Amino acid sequence: MKRSNEPVLWVLFSAGGVVAAFLIPVLLFLLFLAFPLGWLKPPSYESLLSLVRLPITRLVLFALCFFSLFHWAHRFRYTLYDGLQIKHLNQLIFPFCYGGALVGTAVAAYILWNI
Amino acid sequence: MNEVRQNPAYTEFRPRWYRAQVSTWWWLGRWSYLKFILREISSVFVAWFVAELLLALSALSSGPGDYGEFQDFLRNPFVVATNVVSLFFVIFHAVTWFNLAPKAMAVRVGGKRIPDLWIEGPNYLAWAVVSAIVAWFLLRA
Amino acid sequence: MAETITLEVTRYSPEEDTEPRLQEYEVPLRKDWVVLDALNHIKDKVDGTLTFRWSCRMGICGSCGMMVNGEPKLTCATFLSSYASEGRIRVQPLRYFPVIRDLVVAVEDFMTKLGSVKPWLIRREEKPIAEGEYLQTPEQLDLFKQFSMCINCMLCYAACPVVGLDPTFIGPAAIALAQRYNLDSRDEGAQDRMDVLAQHEGIWGCTFVGDCTKACPKKVDPAGAIQQYKLTATLDRLKSLLMPWGAR
Numbered sequence: 001m002k003r004s005n006e007p008v009l010w011v012l013f014s015a016g017g018v019v020a021a022f023l024i025p026v027l028l029f030l031l032f033l034a035f036p037l038g039w040l041k042p043p044s045y046e047s048l049l050s051l052v053r054l055p056i057t058r059l060v061l062f063a064l065c066f067f068s069l070f071h072w073a074h075r076f077r078y079t080l081y082d083g084l085q086i087k088h089l090n091q092l093i094f095p096f097c098y099g100g101a102l103v104g105t106a107v108a109a110y111i112l113w114n115i
Numbered sequence: 116m117n118e119v120r121q122n123p124a125y126t127e128f129r130p131r132w133y134r135a136q137v138s139t140w141w142w143l144g145r146w147s148y149l150k151f152i153l154r155e156i157s158s159v160f161v162a163w164f165v166a167e168l169l170l171a172l173s174a175l176s177s178g179p180g181d182y183g184e185f186q187d188f189l190r191n192p193f194v195v196a197t198n199v200v201s202l203f204f205v206i207f208h209a210v211t212w213f214n215l216a217p218k219a220m221a222v223r224v225g226g227k228r229i230p231d232l233w234i235e236g237p238n239y240l241a242w243a244v245v246s247a248i249v250a251w252f253l254l255r256a
Numbered sequence: 257m258a259e260t261i262t263l264e265v266t267r268y269s270p271e272e273d274t275e276p277r278l279q280e281y282e283v284p285l286r287k288d289w290v291v292l293d294a295l296n297h298i299k300d301k302v303d304g305t306l307t308f309r310w311s312c313r314m315g316i317c318g319s320c321g322m323m324v325n326g327e328p329k330l331t332c333a334t335f336l337s338s339y340a341s342e343g344r345i346r347v348q349p350l351r352y353f354p355v356i357r358d359l360v361v362a363v364e365d366f367m368t369k370l371g372s373v374k375p376w377l378i379r380r381e382e383k384p385i386a387e388g389e390y391l392q393t394p395e396q397l398d399l400f401k402q403f404s405m406c407i408n409c410m411l412c413y414a415a416c417p418v419v420g421l422d423p424t425f426i427g428p429a430a431i432a433l434a435q436r437y438n439l440d441s442r443d444e445g446a447q448d449r450m451d452v453l454a455q456h457e458g459i460w461g462c463t464f465v466g467d468c469t470k471a472c473p474k475k476v477d478p479a480g481a482i483q484q485y486k487l488t489a490t491l492d493r494l495k496s497l498l499m500p501w502g503a504r
Binding site: 016017018020021022023024025026027028029030031032033035036037040041043045048049051052061064065068069071072075076078079083084085104107108111112114115 | 137139142152155156158159161162164165166167168169171172173175176179182186189190195198199201202205206208209212213241242245246249250252253254
């Protein structure tokens with residue numbers, strides 16, 4: 001009997017869950033609420049750019065994007081199966097989710113390489 | 116495994132079983148199911164954050180003008196509302212994740228299973244520490 | 257406390273009905289009565305056609321599982337007085353199973369799934385009796401004891417939405433019982449069980465809703481068993497993908 005390769009997707013989902021849990025709340029709060037709305041003093045354009053350009057920042061942000069996207073892909077796939085009961089559309093759902101995550105990862109790699 | 120069960124021949128001596136269909140709205144039927152679906156939906160907001168982050172990085176890399184426009188975009192009321200909702204969902208994700216972590220790991224010390232709090236506690240602590248470090252880097256810049 | 261309480265009980269006659277309906281019965285509200293007592297009162301004194309399963313009436317045989325006000329419960333362990341304030345109790349057959357008649361559900365699917373995980377000790381070679389008993393320390397027993405408490409009552413199947421949505425999902429109790437044997441130091445069958453569980457239709461339907469653990473009357477924690485098994489299956493799969501030459 002063939003053993004599934006589902007575990008590989010599951011471990012990416014789990015890693016993504018951990019990364020997203022630790023990093024996203026503070027980043028979302030600061031970058032997309034506190035700074036633009038002036039609740040806290042935002043970093044200047046130059047200092048933010050130099051911070052992002054550091055190799056370690058690029059690596060961390062890439063890992064954040066990669067794992068978070070695969071976390072979304074796996075969880076959303078099962079939400080579509082169970083929530084909307086459209087498991088029979090698996091031929092569309094599977095590539096949409098994991099393909100989407102791959103595309104997002106590629107975009108992240110491109111941006112972070114060239115920033 | 117289920118071939119026989121799915122289509123038995125119904126005869127006088129094997130009358131029809133009733134099979135209820137699971138409703139599309141099954142997840143509204145119980146509070147625990149609704150909480151579960153909300154937890155799963157949080158993944159969409161995780162993906163939204165990644166998309167926003169990539170937009171921010173792209174604007175950053177284009178120059179101060181584009182970066183300023185992106186900041187204006189972030190101040191749009193609909194975007195603010197979306198981000199407030201997203202913040203709730205990503206925190207919900209983190210909390211439910213840390214609370215479930217001990218169930219998935221049967222850690223034993225000296226032959227006995229350690230209490231769930233010994234796994235949840237350090238996770239929350241690490242969360243606070245990591246958040247503080249990130250905030251420090253962004254606020255001192 | 258009032259004198260009586262109303263039970264709304266599912267009736268389904270496969271010869272006559274196309275769909276189940278609810279029938280109301282007024283039963284005495286005795287403080288020591290459980291829902292099973294009320295059902296037996298109905299069958300003895302009011303309506304002998306009511307059909308339901310029960311056996312030990314003390315929470316160990318697993319026969320009397322039903323939905324009580326939407327929650328999967330052992331009717332021998334659910335007191336009428338808990339529902340005194342509501343005044344009505346709805347008793348329905350276990351969710352996500354086909355209904356044969358009234359409150360009786362078809363359990364063949366569960367029995368097949370349970371059998372498929374080989375819930376018995378598997379040895380490559382049996383130890384001869386002359387060599388004595390298998391010895392097990394309390395720590396070794398503690399590894400699997402919780403999962404051995406399962407009474408096959410199927411309340412976890414009635415709680416799990418994936419059981420209802422995905423008929424190929426093996427289900428909480430079967431996986432918990434597989435773990436009971438996988439973690440038993442006397443067992444050598446973990447790989448045999450993994451063949452069944454690690455298929456796509458095995459454990460991977462589980463999305464950790466967690467309702468199975470909440471419903472379990474014996475504190476087996478099937479949700480925990482499944483997540484732990486996901487980890488085991490993953491490590492095994494990664495090992496075989498990354499180091500295929502390893503002897504299995």
